[in-house]
Amino acid sequence: MIFPMRTRQLADATGTGTTGPEDVIEVGGLRQKYGDFEAVRGISFTVPRGEVFALLGTNGAGKTTTMEVLEGYAPATDGTVRVLGLDPIRQHRELRPRVGIMLQEGGFLGDLTVAETVDLWKGLSRDAGRPVTMSGSTELPGGFTLLGSRIRRVDRVTMGALELVGLEKKARVRVKQLSGGQKRRLDLALAVLAAPEVLFLDEPTTGMDPEARRTTWKVVEDLRDAGTTVLLTTHYLEEAERLADRLAIMHEGRIHTHGAVEEVVATSGDMIAFRLPGTSWTFGDLPVLDGVAPALTYASGGTEVGYTLSGSDAGTRAHAALRPLLAWADTRGETLERLAVRRGTLEDVFMRVVGEA
């Protein structure tokens, strides 16, 4: 542990900073300011080796800023940051060969072909082409083999990286001719080229078609299974639920909720949802059920109403709350359209965090 005392103190404030011996990413009390604007307002978390940790949040929540401090692009205004026990700014040279970075956008020379781009990056990376062990004991396609000359091996490494992300047929295409999703896949190929111990993925599947998204997920899962630690930001909650072991939801520079994915989803409890015709409904018109006030959203000429009942007995409470609700509807002569009782989702938690903050 690099800064146990500091982290423990911060853990009290945020609840996310408990360190362990295998923590690969350690963030303690991170604050980041740009002029008068504070993009990150004192967050703490740790990511142990081999875990996929997702940072969720709306645009401007501070996810990318946090990521960039960890990647060593900017020094932290305040707080402590360590990746593999190293300071991303001061120990930049030691750290760089051990991390892979997938930027949120851009970073390509449009006049190079896809293969040339990988080739260039390979030439600039110390361990490029080192075998990446995948689940099922496969290797990074085109990794080290005893076949042929050095030139042939170099070609295989490049093609292997492209096969990994499904871009092998685009090897001779110039980067400027790729679609947005294909560029994201190329970015992923570059990020994993040197078999990094830590992988930073900033919105990795934005712009990808569903098939490419699933290919990317498989790559990330295989890397995780091989022991790579992954820090991921995403707007896709389905992606976070599928890939992440733990997650944190950020809003306006702070972490509002965090934990294992199942734990976070469980905090959303059960939800009673229905729709009322018209958009003139207000909170005062609707009943309070089991001490819970409704959440209203107006859409397509109607009012969507939701009651979130949390706690371990949420199911029982939802059942009990239905009686007074139906009685209220009978008294008012209203029809509860699309009435449903369902388990909460990550989206419910996300919307609650964003709405409450």
Next chain:
Amino acid sequence: MTKTDVLHAVRLARLDLTLVGRNTTVLFNVMLMPLLLAALYSSFPTGDVAGVEGKVFVLTGVPGLMLAFAVFINLVNAFTSRREELVLKRLRGGQPSAVAVMAGSGLGALAVFLFQALLIGIWVNRFEDVLPVNVPLMVLAAVLGVAVFGLLAAAFSGMTPNAEMAQITVLPVLLVMMVAAPVAFPADALPGPLAVVSNLLPVTPIVEMMRTGFLGADHFGDGGEKLTMAGQWTAALPSIGILLVWVVIGALLARWLFRWEPRHG
């Protein structure tokens, strides 16, 4: 600079040369424009200048002016567009050090410049029957020139918001070089204060070192007397000094102004 830095710089220089060849606009501005300029300058009907035939005088000094295109304009454009497209950010996030990235661009520009200077050398030799006398002095002028204008390009790119604006940002430097560089006449032939200013600009010592190295005569003023090899180096010392001062100025300006990423917000 470590061995890895050198390897990375060479790879990035090769990349730069590949990209120059793939972009028609860059190819014209960087490779052809300086040669057209040399042809234009050398076509002016002049008599002997400082004891040398006018055309030879122009052609042996014109490589100094070529630096504006091969290095300054080329690198301001490259740094600005790569910052805009986040290529510099990606490189900075990778394994190459900042020194390797800058050295790679400098090395690529040096290769372009040396190629152009070689073409001029062949031209002068073929049509004017003159062989360069002091190649090491010319190479030193080229290296110092690339260092100064490479660093100035990094600084100017920091003041340039986007690639379109780069065409405008480079204009003042280009105009000053074209007016004040002693390509068609010796610097001392300029009227009083202008001659003093011209002698302090980085382009003047480069032009004069190139010409002196090529012709083996003193062209650091308007004399043109033949010099021994040692005499050429001694006469070049003040010019080398001026260029070293410009390297320091360029490095400070680059450190202050150069940016790896577009500004936030």
